Amino acid sequence: MKIYAVGLGPGGLEYLIPKALEVINESEVIVGYTAYVKLIEPLLEGKMVLSTGMMGEVERCKLAIEKAQEGKKVTVVSSGDSGIYGMAGLLMELLGEDSPLQVEVIPGITAASAAGALLGAPLSNDFAVVSLSDLMTPWPVIQKRLQAAAAGDFVLCLYNPMSKKRTDYLRQAAEYCLLHRSKDTPCGIVRNAGRPDECLSIVPLSELITAQVDMFTIVLIGNSQTVLLNGRLVTRRGYRV
Numbered sequence: 001m002k003i004y005a006v007g008l009g010p011g012g013l014e015y016l017i018p019k020a021l022e023v024i025n026e027s028e029v030i031v032g033y034t035a036y037v038k039l040i041e042p043l044l045e046g047k048m049v050l051s052t053g054m055m056g057e058v059e060r061c062k063l064a065i066e067k068a069q070e071g072k073k074v075t076v077v078s079s080g081d082s083g084i085y086g087m088a089g090l091l092m093e094l095l096g097e098d099s100p101l102q103v104e105v106i107p108g109i110t111a112a113s114a115a116g117a118l119l120g121a122p123l124s125n126d127f128a129v130v131s132l133s134d135l136m137t138p139w140p141v142i143q144k145r146l147q148a149a150a151a152g153d154f155v156l157c158l159y160n161p162m163s164k165k166r167t168d169y170l171r172q173a174a175e176y177c178l179l180h181r182s183k184d185t186p187c188g189i190v191r192n193a194g195r196p197d198e199c200l201s202i203v204p205l206s207e208l209i210t211a212q213v214d215m216f217t218i219v220l221i222g223n224s225q226t227v228l229l230n231g232r233l234v235t236r237r238g239y240r241v
């Protein structure tokens with residue numbers, strides 16, 4: 001018996017991998033956050049759709065498990081990759097050690113990958129991914145990870161960079177990087193990658209201190225090897241060119 005955790009990619013249907021499309025088409029029940037379910041609306045005809053608001057993740061996964069245990073083919077969708085700040089892990093945690101139900105994870109294009117492609121090639125060398133959301137990870141832990149990544153000269157991908165309640169974390173992340181990197185280090189801000197209202201900008205690290213972003217945005221901070229080449233963000237890997 002299986003339940004599917006499917007990543008939808010960053011935006012429209014063109015970013016869905018063929019295997020994800022196949023699994024969704026074969027599913028009788030689709031479970032997901034309302035905004036993500038909307039992205040795949042054309043695929044949902046005739047299916048039972050269970051969608052809830054942002055805070056209902058645990059309830060949503062429990063409901064999905066219930067339906068799967070009734071013998072239905074169930075897919076839980078996440079944006080991007082369902083194993084990256086998505087529902088795949090939660091499903092496995094809820095099922096625990098002894099469940100006969102197996103979770104099959106179908107990967108998707110994560111926001112860092114989508115944003116990197118739009119900006120150029122900023123992730124060509126080692127990079128670190130940090131979520132600035134403190135809903136489940138305490139801020140001191142996030143701070144420690146940011147400081148380590150900043151000191152380690154990793155390119156940084158910041159998911160969940162700002163919410164109405166958390167307006168200061170991006171500034172602090174930038175401050176940690178400024179301790180080790182030039183204020184001119186190029187950074188990318190990408191909002192709604194792969195969606196109709198996609199927009200992006202490239203700014204120097206010093207400007208991230210005051211940047212206003214939201215939860216639909218991902219922020220990439222270059223490292224000491226990141227340069228702007230013909231308008232694109234490129235992290236040099238060390239090739240002799």
Ligand code: SAH
Nearest residue numbers: 010080081110111159160192193215217218
């Ligand atoms: N599972 C998702 C991440 C979910 S966390 C993935 O793999 O992409 C939610 C955060 O991801 C958002 O706050 C934002 O920082 C980022 N994000 C997701 N989709 C995005 C998109 N299309 N454009 C820009 N950022 C995105």
